Amino acid sequence: MQPILEITDLSHSFGGLKALTDFSLEIFPGELVGLIGPNGAGKTTVFNLITGVFRISAGAITFRGEDISDWRSHRITAAGIARTFQNIRLFKELSVLDNVRLGAFAQHRYSLLDALRRSRRFNTAEQQVTQQAFELLERFNLTHYAHTPARHLAYGEQRRIEMARALISRPQLLLLDEPAAGMNSSETEDLIRRIRQLQDEFALTILLIEHQMRVVVNLCQRLYVLDFGQTIAAGSPQEIQRHPAVLEAYLGKDGDLLSEAPEPDEGTL
Numbered sequence: 001m002q003p004i005l006e007i008t009d010l011s012h013s014f015g016g017l018k019a020l021t022d023f024s025l026e027i028f029p030g031e032l033v034g035l036i037g038p039n040g041a042g043k044t045t046v047f048n049l050i051t052g053v054f055r056i057s058a059g060a061i062t063f064r065g066e067d068i069s070d071w072r073s074h075r076i077t078a079a080g081i082a083r084t085f086q087n088i089r090l091f092k093e094l095s096v097l098d099n100v101r102l103g104a105f106a107q108h109r110y111s112l113l114d115a116l117r118r119s120r121r122f123n124t125a126e127q128q129v130t131q132q133a134f135e136l137l138e139r140f141n142l143t144h145y146a147h148t149p150a151r152h153l154a155y156g157e158q159r160r161i162e163m164a165r166a167l168i169s170r171p172q173l174l175l176l177d178e179p180a181a182g183m184n185s186s187e188t189e190d191l192i193r194r195i196r197q198l199q200d201e202f203a204l205t206i207l208l209i210e211h212q213m214r215v216v217v218n219l220c221q222r223l224y225v226l227d228f229g230q231t232i233a234a235g236s237p238q239e240i241q242r243h244p245a246v247l248e249a250y251l252g253k254d255g256d257l258l259s260e261a262p263e264p265d266e267g268t269l
């Protein structure tokens with residue numbers, strides 16, 4: 001099987017700081033893969049390179065067999081890669097519904113002129129987008145907030161809006177940057193359940209950045225571990241939890257890596 005996403009020897013620097021060094025990764029269709037590592041390890045930088053937020057200066061990224069290394073963000077989204085952000089990025093004054101609908105922007109096939117003239121094509125596309133947005137709001141338990149400004153919602157709910165917005169572009173690959181950050185434990189359990197469901201129902205491939213070991217161990221089939229921009233380990237969650245380099249990287253930084261993680265075969269969440 002061909003990987004859906006293949007990253008080869010990706011490096012990135014900010015001035016003199018090497019944020020990422022020779023990073024390589026393969027994800028196969030339908031996989032749920034985790035990217036973990038201490039603060040500042042380079043995880044979000046990987047997402048920014050995949051999604052065209054940063055220009056790639058060294059290395060290459062292939063999506064469904066096509067080299068997307070020099071593509072711009074909107075083209076990457078239209079090709080089937082969507083993401084959520086570590087720091088929630090919503091239009092706080094806009095309604096929840098409009099925030100989700102905005103995610104469809106990259107797949108619109110009407111021109112600005114169409115939109116201004118409110119052509120039939122525009123109206124049809126608009127209706128479809130609204131219908132899809134309502135379906136996603138229902139899936140994320142947000143229907144009753146459809147017309148509420150996003151700023152009125154709690155943090156965990158805002159994270160769900162972001163996921164709905166990412167999904168409306170009908171991605172094949174979903175990149176989630178710390179989706180459980182700031183959630184309490186019941187919200188986190190709910191999120192884990194939702195991510196599993198999404199993966200099953202939409203045949204999604206997911207790359208997940210997460211600090212909470214409980215989340216990655218429960219969800220991911222494979223993990224990559226970054227530290228100071230370098231890949232220090234890759235393997236199953238069980239292998240990673242015992243890996244000496246990983247334990248060393250986390251010691252004194254994010255605390256005890258093992259303390260948050262359940263037994264590997266528990267699988268109750």
Ligand SMILES: Nc1ncnc2c1ncn2[C@@H]1O[C@H](COP(=O)(O)OP(=O)(O)OP(=O)(O)O)[C@@H](O)[C@H]1O
Nearest residue numbers: 014017019037038039040041042043044045046086
């Ligand atoms: N836009 C930027 N300009 C300058 N330096 C940056 C920029 N973005 C990231 N960095 C630096 O690059 C390194 C990697 O950052 P990155 O955000 O990728 O880490 P991370 O693994 O996502 O960390 P965290 O877990 O804290 O989110 C850090 O040292 C960070 O300070």
Ligand SMILES: [Mg+2]
Nearest residue numbers: 043044045086
């Ligand atoms: Mg980050």
